[in-house]
Amino acid sequence: MKEITTMEQYHEVVNHENVIILFTANWCPDCMVIKPFMPKVEEKFSNYEFYTINRDQLMDLCIELDIFGIPSFVAFKNGQEIGRYVNKERKTREQIEGFIESLA
Amino acid sequence: MSKQKTDMNTDKVGKMKKTSHQMKEQFVTFIKSLKRKEQTTGLKNKLNQTTEHSSHLRFVNRVTTAMSGIVIVGLSIGLLYMAQPIVTAETFEGTMEDSINAAFAYKGNNINIKNSTLSYHIPRQFQYKWSIGVNDILKYKDNEVIMNYNPQYNAVDMNNETYNLLRDENKAAGNEVFYKNFEIDGQSGFVQLVQLPEKYLLMVLVDGTKLSAIIDYQEAPYLTYNMLVLGRTAIADEAGVAKELRVEENEQKQGESPTQARAVEVNTSDQEEGNPSNQETENNFSQTSSTLITNEDQEAPVAGDSSQSSVEEGSSESKEQLIQFDFSSEKRNEAENN
Numbered sequence: 393m394k395e396i397t398t399m400e401q402y403h404e405v406v407n408h409e410n411v412i413i414l415f416t417a418n419w420c421p422d423c424m425v426i427k428p429f430m431p432k433v434e435e436k437f438s439n440y441e442f443y444t445i446n447r448d449q450l451m452d453l454c455i456e457l458d459i460f461g462i463p464s465f466v467a468f469k470n471g472q473e474i475g476r477y478v479n480k481e482r483k484t485r486e487q488i489e490g491f492i493e494s495l496a
Numbered sequence: 497m498s499k500q501k502t503d504m505n506t507d508k509v510g511k512m513k514k515t516s517h518q519m520k521e522q523f524v525t526f527i528k529s530l531k532r533k534e535q536t537t538g539l540k541n542k543l544n545q546t547t548e549h550s551s552h553l554r555f556v557n558r559v560t561t562a563m564s565g566i567v568i569v570g571l572s573i574g575l576l577y578m579a580q581p582i583v584t585a586e587t588f589e590g591t592m593e594d595s596i597n598a599a600f601a602y603k604g605n606n607i608n609i610k611n612s613t614l615s616y617h618i619p620r621q622f623q624y625k626w627s628i629g630v631n632d633i634l635k636y637k638d639n640e641v642i643m644n645y646n647p648q649y650n651a652v653d654m655n656n657e658t659y660n661l662l663r664d665e666n667k668a669a670g671n672e673v674f675y676k677n678f679e680i681d682g683q684s685g686f687v688q689l690v691q692l693p694e695k696y697l698l699m700v701l702v703d704g705t706k707l708s709a710i711i712d713y714q715e716a717p718y719l720t721y722n723m724l725v726l727g728r729t730a731i732a733d734e735a736g737v738a739k740e741l742r743v744e745e746n747e748q749k750q751g752e753s754p755t756q757a758r759a760v761e762v763n764t765s766d767q768e769e770g771n772p773s774n775q776e777t778e779n780n781f782s783q784t785s786s787t788l789i790t791n792e793d794q795e796a797p798v799a800g801d802s803s804q805s806s807v808e809e810g811s812s813e814s815k816e817q818l819i820q821f822d823f824s825s826e827k828r829n830e831a832e833n834n
Binding site for chain 2: 418419420421422424425426427428429482484
């Protein structure tokens with residue numbers, strides 16, 4: 393999973409066809425819990441490009457996108473937000489996959 | 497005859513001169529030897545004095561060396577002792593048990609109030625950081641450790657099934673080093689430490705309040721104590737609402753896993769928005785408890801597209817209030833001041 397570190401990079405990436413961004417942070421325990429299975433999720437949904445954003449690095453973007461909690465996912469298609477799974481709770485693999493499936 | 501006499505006199509004078517010269521030489525030699533003796537004696541005395549002095553110095557030197565040795569050895573022992581991990585694999589379990597027992601023995605009255613809705617004890621070394629839009633977090637040791645504090649689990653089941661679900665999720669992320677569930681003074685929960693590839697995940701769940709942190713191994717017992725004290729003293733003033741939600745959830749979704757039940761709870765509260773009393777309660781909650789309302793607003797997408805749109809519309813007001821509340825500069829300043 394590639395990391396977005398600048399706003400310019402973010403604006404460039406969201407214009408791609410199918411993009412899912414995972415908002416995370418190094419200190420976030422629940423983010424660490426989902427980390428091990430994320431490569432398999434990426435593999436399963438290979439039609440999406442997966443990116444991560446460290447919310448501490450791009451706090452203003454998080455505020456702009458109403459990222460209330462982490463880990464959270466926001467999906468984009470050609471610059472448009474097509475879905476979001478944002479809350480403070482931990483997400484299970486099934487919940488994440490369910491969210492991605494609901495985007496289709 | 498006279499010449500003979502003269503010759504004899506000359507001889508005598510010569511002999512006398514010779515003798516006198518010899519005597520002079522002897523005298524000079526004697527004087528020289530005396531001087532040499534004197535010098536020798538002086539040198540000997542000096543040497544004796546120096547020897548005495550040096551032996552005294554040697555003694556002082558030995559004492560100093562001994563003292564330095566003692567200091568160096570002492571410091572080395574001290575440093576070695578300090579370098580030794582206080583918590584080792586052998587002592588870890590016992591230390592964790594002590595921390596858990598100590599946390600339940602805590603009878604302090606130092607209660608903090610967060611946003612007038614939640615009372616809890618925050619250990620002095622922790623800084624409560626307002627959520628600023630993202631999770632409630634507690635910072636510790638100049639931001640080295642950030643503890644994620646999440647009271648949302650008050651609204652889900654507090655039973656072994658929930659505990660096991662969380663435990664298994666954590667276990668899947670790494671290697672479980674420690675786990676202990678407890679039921680003390682009517683409060684139930686567990687403490688779990690999982691070794692992740694880089695650090696350790698410590699989770700404390702007590703009476704539905706979930707606290708977790710990414711930490712170092714050494715910190716586990718200390719943080720366990722503090723997280724338990726914080727978790728077990730958390731009292732949500734809106735407990736009645738949470739309880740009510742829990743009852744409804746249990747009635748309607750029996751047999752579902754706790755994770756699923758979390759999503760159901762959202763729908764339940766949204767469906768009942770038409771009820772004035774419920775609406776009032778919901779609004780109060782949105783003003784006072786960012787955590788719960790955020791979950792309710794955002795959990796819906798999991799349930800499907802149709803519920804997503806309805807939930808987003810239905811909860812836009814409370815969401816807006818929440819955004820204003822969380823992102824206001826006043827609160828941000830408050831957070832920074834804290």
